[in-house]
Amino acid sequence: KAGVTQTPRYLIKTRGQQVTLSCSPISGHRSVSWYQQTPGQGLQFLFEYFSETQRNKGNFPGRFSGRQFSNSRSEMNVSTLELGDSALYLCASSLDGVLNEKLFFGSGTQLSVL
Amino acid sequence: AQTVTQSQPEMSVQEAETVTLSCTYDTSESDYYLFWYKQPPSRQMILVIRQEAYKQQNATENRFSVNFQKAAKSFSLKISDSQLGDAAMYFCAYRSALNNDMRFGAGTRLTVKP
Numbered sequence: 001k002a003g004v005t006q007t008p009r010y011l012i013k014t015r016g017q018q019v020t021l022s023c024s025p026i027s028g029h030r031s032v033s034w035y036q037q038t039p040g041q042g043l044q045f046l047f048e049y050f051s052e053t054q055r056n057k058g059n060f061p062g063r064f065s066g067r068q069f070s071n072s073r074s075e076m077n078v079s080t081l082e083l084g085d086s087a088l089y090l091c092a093s094s095l096d097g098v099l100n101e102k103l104f105f106g107s108g109t110q111l112s113v114l
Numbered sequence: 115a116q117t118v119t120q121s122q123p124e125m126s127v128q129e130a131e132t133v134t135l136s137c138t139y140d141t142s143e144s145d146y147y148l149f150w151y152k153q154p155p156s157r158q159m160i161l162v163i164r165q166e167a168y169k170q171q172n173a174t175e176n177r178f179s180v181n182f183q184k185a186a187k188s189f190s191l192k193i194s195d196s197q198l199g200d201a202a203m204y205f206c207a208y209r210s211a212l213n214n215d216m217r218f219g220a221g222t223r224l225t226v227k228p
Binding site: 003 | 147151156157158159160164205209210211213215216217218219220221
């Protein structure tokens, strides 16, 4: 089985622009969650989708949004980019989204905002 | 809110020796899950070991074991017979039984010396 695939690997944007990141989970996995990783704040939970519905959301402003498609692929969108949005964005998938379930992570998208 | 603290930013171990990484957490909940994830230079987070809070027995996975002290809210990771491939950032994580919000510690960078 292919692992979790995130595209693109690297992205450079300027302040004020918007960006869309993509995540393809492992085949058969229905839960997809997103995390932001920065040197200063560490790893922070953004949101989790299960069967096309957002189940949980972290403490991030409304500029951060996401969605999940019927094939479980997920996209994350950040509008009106700020310098502080520069980070590694990690996506993880799991089979049923059960709380003690193993998460499978992608290699992330490194976003740089200039 | 739950917080996870890893007090050792960096640790070093000689190949074949044993090392223990510390993790403490703060929560008022009685039911939760704890994880150790490893992040090598490839950036892809990999689950090392997990522990359900309701289980008294410490989890073990081959060379990896935990010392879970629920009353002390401590969850340390012991790596035995350290190998060069164990070199990575290690993150301790807490997940509430109420939602999918996973909280990570700041990480410990482990170096393995040949």
